[in-house]
Amino acid sequence: MNNSQNDPGEFGLIDWMRQREGISRSRWTKLGIGDDCAILQPDRGSDLLVTTDMLMDGRHFRLQQDGPRAVGYKAMGVNLSDIAAMAGVPRAAVVAVALPRAHATELAQGLYAGMHELAGQFEVDLVGGDTNAWDGPLVISVTLFGEATERGAVRRAGAMPGDVILVTGTLGGSLFAGRHLRPEPRVALALAMHQVVPIHAMIDISDGLSSDLGHILAESGGLGAVLDESAIPIHSDAYDMSRKDGMCALDHALNDGEDFELCLVIAARDAARLLADPPAPAVLYRVGVVTERPGLRLRGADGHERPLVSMGFDHFRTVEDPP
Amino acid sequence: MNNSQNDPGEFGLIDWMRQREGISRSRWTKLGIGDDCAILQPDRGSDLLVTTDMLMDGRHFRLQQDGPRAVGYKAMGVNLSDIAAMAGVPRAAVVAVALPRAHATELAQGLYAGMHELAGQFEVDLVGGDTNAWDGPLVISVTLFGEATERGAVRRAGAMPGDVILVTGTLGGSLFAGRHLRPEPRVALALAMHQVVPIHAMIDISDGLSSDLGHILAESGGLGAVLDESAIPIHSDAYDMSRKDGMCALDHALNDGEDFELCLVIAARDAARLLADPPAPAVLYRVGVVTERPGLRLRGADGHERPLVSMGFDHFRTVEDPP
Numbered sequence: 315m316n317n318s319q320n321d322p323g324e325f326g327l328i329d330w331m332r333q334r335e336g337i338s339r340s341r342w343t344k345l346g347i348g349d350d351c352a353i354l355q356p357d358r359g360s361d362l363l364v365t366t367d368m369l370m371d372g373r374h375f376r377l378q379q380d381g382p383r384a385v386g387y388k389a390m391g392v393n394l395s396d397i398a399a400m401a402g403v404p405r406a407a408v409v410a411v412a413l414p415r416a417h418a419t420e421l422a423q424g425l426y427a428g429m430h431e432l433a434g435q436f437e438v439d440l441v442g443g444d445t446n447a448w449d450g451p452l453v454i455s456v457t458l459f460g461e462a463t464e465r466g467a468v469r470r471a472g473a474m475p476g477d478v479i480l481v482t483g484t485l486g487g488s489l490f491a492g493r494h495l496r497p498e499p500r501v502a503l504a505l506a507m508h509q510v511v512p513i514h515a516m517i518d519i520s521d522g523l524s525s526d527l528g529h530i531l532a533e534s535g536g537l538g539a540v541l542d543e544s545a546i547p548i549h550s551d552a553y554d555m556s557r558k559d560g561m562c563a564l565d566h567a568l569n570d571g572e573d574f575e576l577c578l579v580i581a582a583r584d585a586a587r588l589l590a591d592p593p594a595p596a597v598l599y600r601v602g603v604v605t606e607r608p609g610l611r612l613r614g615a616d617g618h619e620r621p622l623v624s625m626g627f628d629h630f631r632t633v634e635d636p637p
Numbered sequence: 638m639n640n641s642q643n644d645p646g647e648f649g650l651i652d653w654m655r656q657r658e659g660i661s662r663s664r665w666t667k668l669g670i671g672d673d674c675a676i677l678q679p680d681r682g683s684d685l686l687v688t689t690d691m692l693m694d695g696r697h698f699r700l701q702q703d704g705p706r707a708v709g710y711k712a713m714g715v716n717l718s719d720i721a722a723m724a725g726v727p728r729a730a731v732v733a734v735a736l737p738r739a740h741a742t743e744l745a746q747g748l749y750a751g752m753h754e755l756a757g758q759f760e761v762d763l764v765g766g767d768t769n770a771w772d773g774p775l776v777i778s779v780t781l782f783g784e785a786t787e788r789g790a791v792r793r794a795g796a797m798p799g800d801v802i803l804v805t806g807t808l809g810g811s812l813f814a815g816r817h818l819r820p821e822p823r824v825a826l827a828l829a830m831h832q833v834v835p836i837h838a839m840i841d842i843s844d845g846l847s848s849d850l851g852h853i854l855a856e857s858g859g860l861g862a863v864l865d866e867s868a869i870p871i872h873s874d875a876y877d878m879s880r881k882d883g884m885c886a887l888d889h890a891l892n893d894g895e896d897f898e899l900c901l902v903i904a905a906r907d908a909a910r911l912l913a914d915p916p917a918p919a920v921l922y923r924v925g926v927v928t929e930r931p932g933l934r935l936r937g938a939d940g941h942e943r944p945l946v947s948m949g950f951d952h953f954r955t956v957e958d959p960p
């Protein structure tokens with residue numbers, strides 16, 4: 315970790331952060347920015363959650379169009395979403411950046427502003443980082459630390475046949491109007507739900523519902539699921555996208571990535587309770603059930619089931635490809 | 638954190654790691670690769686050390702020439718060196734990569750092999766990661782977690798006037814023959830020294846002795862130092878570099894970066910003890926003393942002192958620039 319730069323006239327993301335992060339928001343922070351390592355003091359006996367996500371220009375954002383602040387916001391947001399998916403409490407983050415040389419200072423400050431916005435909202439300390447300049451495109455990598463609650467971290471494994479599948483918001487078309495840049499990490503909602511009912515399994519929808527639910531089913535011992543076609547909550551962006559590309563809105567909702575809603579699996583009786591009295595301001599949708607029979611199926615209004623091929627977010631697609 | 642890929646035929650650094658990291662080396666690891674977050678269980682009441690370093694093609698390595706295994710090795714090594722600089726015990730790591738699309742699988746496996754070599758040696762678990770492909774150059778970002786011992790983490794702040802400055806090896810010319818790719822993290826040595834004497838301040842030499850010692854002096858309240866010209870241990874690579882570029886070998890030893898030796902500051906009486914009986918197989922060099930008077934000075938064989946301008950590693954230089 316290189317927390318200082320030789321030339322203070324050059325980009326100073328880390329120094330800049332250090333000045334602004336003097337007041338600690340998290341009780342974990344013993345030593346923040348400015349040494350070879352940060353020092354954290356996790357609560358005694360608590361489980362430490364760790365997640366890392368890297369965003370690259372042209373892959374996860376378009377710097378020219380989106381601007382550095384949006385990039386910093388997204389970089390922090392996608393990591394917060396991973397902590398939410400374990401029903402954890404975010405505490406602290408470190409950030410590493412490769413800045414295009416020409417606008418390094420300006421970019422660093424914009425990135426910081428975006429990260430800071432979410433860090434403040436979620437009481438996360440930025441405790442360290444590594445700043446580099448190069449001739450390549452912007453790359454930012456955030457690693458976030460959180461804490462599991464006394465009820466434990468919720469994993470992908472744990473779904474059981476007969477369990478109900480819920481999602482926390484409408485899905486699809488996140489690329490259409492830039493919603494993929496503004497994740498709203500469901501940290502508070504996950505914690506609230508986890509207090510009320512045992513969550514068997516959970517994941518955040520980054521690759522698309524069909525893919526991410528597929529991860530839960532695979533990790534839970536090779537189970538399957540039936541999704542109700544009429545119950546899939548479709549975001550208005552998915553309809554807009556549909557009008558643009560001719561693919562049906564439902565498919566966008568099932569397969570588009572970067573919604574950053576949660577997909578959770580709970581016992582049927584708990585689902586009934588939760589849907590009857592959801593933690594405010596949650597909007598919860600019951601989208602289907604887990605089955606012993608492997609594979610994903612989609613049940614139409616007529617009751618017929620057809621196999622659902624998990625398309626998911628294409629990790630090789632770039633945001634610069636036309637949708 | 639995206640621990641799984643949709644298409645197993647594509648690059649599978651994370652899946653590959655998951656298969657190979659099934660056996661945990663660290664008692665901290667509760668849940669490794671394969672979920673939204675890793676779960677670690679730090680020892681009760683221990684301080685958690687966190688460091689992150691990002692390496693980019695053309696800046697910290699030349700992929701074409703060095704190969705992916707060397708890159709993985711260096712990425713893990715520079716982070717281990719930061720843990721060593723706090724006199725900590727490394728425990729676990731996460732890694733995020735941006736892989737050039739054309740050779741993603743091959744690169745991922747090479748990177749992993751390099752990381753694994755050091756991870757095994759230092760009993761570090763690779764507990765998570767994020768794998769991406771793009772059209773840009775290779776970028777790798779490792780975040781490493783460690784534990785401070787009961788004697789506490791050693792910081793940059795803490796040097797006092799009259800303290801003696803030691804370094805753990807010869808310096809300079811690390812770029813000449815590729816030594817910058819093979820850091821030997823001084824973890825065991827730092828722990829052994831910290832058991833024997835109180836270390837007031839410590840840093841790893843990544844930017845060059847003059848710069849990195851400068852960080853210690855600045856963080857310790859604006860102190861200064863006098864270095865003995867004849868006592869600076871010069872690596873044979875610095876002489877080779879000198880023959881090539883005409884700059885004197887001493888300047889290479891004082892200013893080149895990426896030696897990854899430790900620079901430590903301890904009380905004079907402790908230095909005498911440590912130098913008389915260094916923890917095997919340490920080689921320790923006494924290079925100077927800390928002064929109340931600010932600024933770095935170099936004392937020649939004739940006893941005259943001259944100001945030492947901290948040149949340090951140029952964060953804007955690339956390894957592709959001719960040395």
